[in-house]
Amino acid sequence: MRNILLATAALTLFAVPAAAQSIQTPAWSGSVGYTHLDGDNADLGAITGRLDARLHPNFGLEGEASIGVRDDDITVAGVTGSIEQDYDAAGYAVGYLPINPNLELFGRIGYGTTRIKADIAGFEASEDGESVNYGVGANYFFDGVNGIRGDITRRDFTDDNGGKIDTYGVSYVRRF
Incomplete structure (x- = not known):
């Protein structure tokens, strides 16, 4: 799955037609929606907001931030507790592949930070x-400005604990 995601992201980032189609000023859009986080030990949920700047018909930049809204119960050494996403923030380079005036595919790659909180037997x-x-x-x-977005993103953590989280998102999109 990881290789398929990487290959698709690379193809959309490099599928750039002639520079004559460049956008004179950035085209902006924003989105808000729900993101499901599928981790190794917990399934969490968050409300996610994004701001996109389209710098070229096939390339743009995206910033996103999420706040956790759904926690999950966990058991550690027989003690029950909960785990939740506090927040996350990330920045991406995005490649777009327009299919028709209403539909476009995209691939994105970026860097982010995530904070997770756990509460077990009163210890936080x-x-x-x-x-x-x-x-x-x-x-x-x-129409020209209102739409929906669906995306799948993998977060490969770089710290000593490593690990990964797959996210699945559905959002309302508005072009400005």
Whole structure:
């Protein structure tokens, strides 16, 4: 799965037509939606907001931030507790592949930070993790400005504990 995601992201980043189609000023869009985080030990949920700057018909930059809204129960050494995402933030380079005026595919690669909190038997702890993120998705616009977005992104954590989280998101998108 990792190789498929990387190959798709690379193809969309390098599928750039002639520079004559460049955008004079950045085209902006924003989105808000729900992101499901599928980790090794817990499934969490977050509300995610994004701001995109399209610098070229096939290339742009994206910033995203999320706040956790769904926690998961965990058991450690027979003691029950909960785990939740506190927040995350990331920046991405995005390659777009327009299919028609309403549909576009994209691949993205970036870097982010995530904070997870755990509460077990009244003891609370949190940990930050830095990650290299990569994924693919699609935008479908109903009209010229309103649409939906679906994406899958993997977060490969770079710290000593390592690990990975796969995220699945659905969002409302608005072009400005």
